[in-house]
Amino acid sequence: MSGVNTRAILDRRAYFPRGLVQPEGGYRFSLDSLLLASFANVTRGQTGLDLGCGCGVIGLALLLRQPGLRLTGVELNPQSVEAAKENAANLHLTDKLTIEQGDVVDWRSDGVVDFVVANPPYRKLGQGRESAEEDRRNARFEGAGTFAAFARCAAVALKTRGRFAFVHLPERLPEIMAGLADAGLASKRLRMVHGKADQEARMVLVETVQAASPGLRVEPPLILHEGTGKGTRLTGQALDFCPFLACNPKDDEEEDT
Numbered sequence: 332m333s334g335v336n337t338r339a340i341l342d343r344r345a346y347f348p349r350g351l352v353q354p355e356g357g358y359r360f361s362l363d364s365l366l367l368a369s370f371a372n373v374t375r376g377q378t379g380l381d382l383g384c385g386c387g388v389i390g391l392a393l394l395l396r397q398p399g400l401r402l403t404g405v406e407l408n409p410q411s412v413e414a415a416k417e418n419a420a421n422l423h424l425t426d427k428l429t430i431e432q433g434d435v436v437d438w439r440s441d442g443v444v445d446f447v448v449a450n451p452p453y454r455k456l457g458q459g460r461e462s463a464e465e466d467r468r469n470a471r472f473e474g475a476g477t478f479a480a481f482a483r484c485a486a487v488a489l490k491t492r493g494r495f496a497f498v499h500l501p502e503r504l505p506e507i508m509a510g511l512a513d514a515g516l517a518s519k520r521l522r523m524v525h526g527k528a529d530q531e532a533r534m535v536l537v538e539t540v541q542a543a544s545p546g547l548r549v550e551p552p553l554i555l556h557e558g559t560g561k562g563t564r565l566t567g568q569a570l571d572f573c574p575f576l577a578c579n580p581k582d583d584e585e586e587d588t
Contacts, residue, residue, distance in 0.1 A: 340423045344395055349578050352417045353386045354410035360388045362576060363498045363534055364450050366524060366553075368392035369573035370536040371496040375399030377445035380488050382435050382481055383407070387415030389448055390428050392575055404430045405438050435484040443490040449497045451481045478503070479510040486514040489541040496538045504535060517543040522550040527557065 381390040384404030415430045485495040516539040523532035
């Protein structure tokens with residue numbers, strides 16, 4: 332960090348994910364992105380790809396977890412592209428995180444990568460409450476960028492035995508598994524995420540492997556909150572799993588997750 336205010340950079344990194352630039356009136360990242368960054372299996376020296384990276388939150392979280400990575404973020408919305416670039420610059424991570432504008436439907440990597448992560452749109456158009464703003468709608472609802480398109484893009488970019496990790500809705504698992512199989516990705520690790528212990532799962536974290544043999548490991552459920560009313564708080568399990576959540580201990584999932 333020669334020539335820069337090292338203390339300021341370290342303070343910004345410690346403050347993460349607070350302070351991230353996000354497009355005015357656009358899609359706002361939620362804790363599902365932070366959970367995915369903690370779930371993804373990455374090691375030092377690997378190269379990765381973040382499909383539909385938004386403001387860059389997942390890639391930046393991965394780099395703060397493991398500084399020895401190099402990532403490319405791909406994002407369709409130009410305002411989000413600029414926000415991601417600004418966030419990478421503010422955290423002094425532009426040498427490790429490259430942001431490109433592109434659509435997962437037809438975007439292709441120049442070479443293979445070790446891992447891919449994605450927080451794709453959860454719902455099909457016409458399902459759930461649509462957002463008035465176009466970029467929010469594109470982030471939450473599938474258009475041409477269906478989950479199958481994300482899976483195909485990931486499969487093409489991955490090296491043999493490379494990993495694709497994503498977060499999605501449990502109710503769409505049958506369709507998701509079919510899309511993964513069509514892309515040649517074998518589901519190897521799955522973890523359901525529950526708002527509270529007595530509630531149905533609201534999210535699912537999945538890790539797949541390129542050209543791997545069948546065999547799925549289902550991990551213990553992740554419970555996010557405990558207590559009631561004003562006493563509601565994040566569980567110790569959730570904070571151990573994803574320390575980034577400590578920035579706002581009473582935060583909850585977005586209403587459409």
